[in-house]
Amino acid sequence: MKIAQIEVFQVDLPVKGGVYRLSGEREYTSFDCTIARITTDCGRIGWGESTPFGATYVAAHATGTRAAIELLAPALIGMDPRQYDRIWERMQSTLSGHRDARTALDVACWDIAAQAAGLPLCDMLGGRVSGSVPVISSIGGDTPEAMRAKVVAHRNQGFMGHSIKIGASEAQGGPALDAERIRACLADRQPGEWYLADANNGLSPEHALRMLALLPDGLDFVLEAPCATWRETQSLRARCSLPLLIDELIQSEADLIQAIDHDTCDGVGLKVSKQGGITPMIRQRNIAAAAGMVMSIQDTVGSEISCATILHIAQSTPRRLLRCALDPRAMVDISIATLDAPIVNGGAEAPSFPGLGITPDLTCLGEPIASYWGDP
Structure with a gap:
């Protein structure tokens, strides 16, 4: 062939x-x-x-x-x-x-x-792990009240994980606004939910430390991609008691090995198009698993084709290390393919048809x- x-x-x-x-x-x-x-x-x-x-x-x-x-x-x-x-x-x-x-x-x-x-693709990637894959929402930056309402709306759709976007400029409200966003989004927290506060590399260590000082003790969330450089991230790591998950800084196997070698983070966000496709995703997943790192399996954004790819990789990822998978269908206002993977009780399963299991329109x-x- x-x-x-x-x-x-x-x-x-x-x-x-x-x-x-x-x-x-x-x-x-x-x-x-x-x-x-x-x-x-x-x-x-x-x-x-x-x-x-x-x-x-x-x-x-x-x-x-x-x-x-x-x-x-x-x-x-x-x-x-x-x-x-x-x-x-x-x-x-x-x-x-x-x-x-x-x-x-x-x-x-x-x-x-x-x-x-x-x-099915997941059976080519190590084998299907039974049960649905927990899916995470993606809550864009907004007022604390609007972000809280979006979390509720996604919860009602079946999402058990929530990625909260932070990184307000000083003019927008800075660390105080970001702290309010986190408090608001976690206010109605339900048993079994998992939260990321994701800065997409938009914070300085100073901003992050000021924000964390404004939060009450006991809030259970993971800080994702706080800073734009390895030096800033390592500096924050030394002074932050929260678990750190690194995303944008890790795009290759070498990046991941560096993060492990320097103990820069506790988890990694693997995004299909950021990593370069399924082939490097599987390599990096194995490296992260060997280091005991938790993973989120995502993509930057996308259609049902991207969603199916994410679900198949997540479906074959060891469940003890899988925190969530992104459902990009919830981020866009158009459907371009059929994908039989509804969200039920906080998760979705990869299709059982051969290949990705999608039919483009x-x-x-x-x-x-x-x-x-x-x-x-």
């Missing part, structure tokens, strides 16, 4: 609720989604997605994703999509960096490999904006 054609689609994913706010006064109203469809010489089709979180989250942006695929896709024509390490090595030797672009192609190859084996995707093929 060989890759015969790679097609690229572009779709805008409007933000549910109109606007999503992060630290640093970053605001988003829509996300630019890139989808890859890989067709083999035997007619099998695989789907993959990469949707950067704007252009200021990590070093990725949607037009750059598609420009990088323009270089990567021709190099994969004629390769066996089931040989994921060889696929990854070819992409690595063709173009340095650009993990976001590799993601869409890597995921589509895994989709094909699992279909060819007649297995071709009318929603429209015509491909690029196509690559050759003689396999």
Whole structure:
């Protein structure tokens, strides 16, 4: 089996609720989604997605994703999509960096490999762990009252985990506003819920320490991605009693090994497009597990294709180390594929169909904006 054609689609994913706010006064109203469809010489089709979180989250942006695929896709024509390490090595030797672009192609190859084996993707990634995967909401920065209401709304939809965005500028209210946001969101805490206060690298150690000093004792939450640099994060680590989970700073196996070696954190946020697809996700998951780190399995944002990828990886992750999985469907106001994975009692299960188990809506995707093929 060989890759015969790679097609690229572009779709805008409007933000549910109109606007999503992060630290640093970053605001988003829509996300630019890139989808890859890989067709083999035997007619099998695989789907993959990469949707950067704007252009200021990590070093990725949607037009750059598609420009990088323009270089990567021709190099994969004629390769066996089931040989994921060889696929990854070819992409690595063709173009340095650009993990976001590799993601869409890597995921589509895994989709094909699992279909060819007649297995759900999670069974190709170590095996399904029985039971549903706990899912986490993503609560954009807002007033404390509005964020509390969003937590309640997500709880009523079945979410048992909540990621609260913090990182208010001094002009917006600074550490005092962030402390109020955390207090408000945890005010109605229910048994079994898990909370992240996520700064998306938007805090200085000084801001973080001032915020923590304003909080009452006994609040049970994890501080995620507080600072933008390793030095700042390590400095805060030495003075912070809360568990730390690192996200944006860890994009490669080398980054993760550094975090473990320096005892920088207690957990890691693995995001499919940030890490570069399923192939590096599995490597990094194994490294984190060997170090006893807890994990959240997520993506920056995305459609049902991204959601299915997240669920399959999370479904095959040791449950004692899995804290949550992101359901990006709750973040956007459009559906572009069918995915049978409802949230029930705080969790969702990866589909049992071969591959990702999704069926894209071709009318929603429209015509491909690029196509690559050759003689396999």
